[in-house]
Amino acid sequence: MARVEFFFDLVSPYSYLAQTQIRRICAGHGAELIFRPFLLGAVHNATGNIAPAAVPAKARYLLRDLRRWAKYYGVPLNFPRPFPFTTVASMRAACWCEEQGNLDDFVREGFDAYWVDGKGPKGTDRRDEAEPLREIARRIGADPDKLAEAAAAPEYRDALRESTEEAVRRGAFGAPTFFVDGELFWGNDRLHFVEQALEGR
Numbered sequence: 333m334a335r336v337e338f339f340f341d342l343v344s345p346y347s348y349l350a351q352t353q354i355r356r357i358c359a360g361h362g363a364e365l366i367f368r369p370f371l372l373g374a375v376h377n378a379t380g381n382i383a384p385a386a387v388p389a390k391a392r393y394l395l396r397d398l399r400r401w402a403k404y405y406g407v408p409l410n411f412p413r414p415f416p417f418t419t420v421a422s423m424r425a426a427c428w429c430e431e432q433g434n435l436d437d438f439v440r441e442g443f444d445a446y447w448v449d450g451k452g453p454k455g456t457d458r459r460d461e462a463e464p465l466r467e468i469a470r471r472i473g474a475d476p477d478k479l480a481e482a483a484a485a486p487e488y489r490d491a492l493r494e495s496t497e498e499a500v501r502r503g504a505f506g507a508p509t510f511f512v513d514g515e516l517f518w519g520n521d522r523l524h525f526v527e528q529a530l531e532g533r
């Protein structure tokens with residue numbers, strides 16, 4: 333069975349788009365799908381990359397591009413303001429969900445909360461994540477206090493750091509990053525190559 337790893341951060345709109353498609357793609361090819369949390373800002377820092385929205389002309393273009401993709405897929409997208417926002421606690425909580433076996437639900441509900449329903453963090457301060465985390469907990473049927481506790485615990489801080497470092501070691505520089513049996517693909521707009529890779533297996 334082919335194995336698709338999907339490294340994501342809830343702050344990444346292209347990861348939101350890609351996760352609306354990746355389950356169908358993997359199911360259609362009988363591939364195993366493994367979501368992997370990482371911290372996009374740390375990936376950018378480690379690789380000397382910069383967020384595309386830091387270039388004003390690119391930021392304006394990306395907004396149009398994202399809307400076109402959402403229309404193309406027929407999925408909702410409500411670009412959140414302010415942007416960017418912090419996801420450090422959310423992504424640590426994602427590491428806890430990975431351990432609990434409900435990361436798939438976290439991914440779906442987290443992206444929907446942040447990129448569809450306007451329930452994401454309203455700033456870049458860690459405290460801005462308190463309510464969004466409670467929202468995700470409600471949606472996935474987790475104990476909100478446990479999720480908040482996990483987000484503050486050193487073991488999930490370390491788990492997130494390790495998965496981020498692993499992604500960088502393996503060649504990641506942005507999101508979404510996929511590995512198909514170890515081969516790296518970057519971008520929602522490269523999902524057709526992911527499919528092609530799966531067809532050849």
Ligand SMILES: N[C@@H](CCC(=O)N[C@@H](CS)C(=O)NCC(=O)O)C(=O)O
Nearest residue numbers: 344345346384506507508519520521
């Ligand atoms: N064309 C790509 C754009 C993806 C993208 O801009 N990703 C951002 C995060 S949402 C990133 O990490 N960019 C790094 C870069 O542009 O090098 C796609 O369709 O997914």
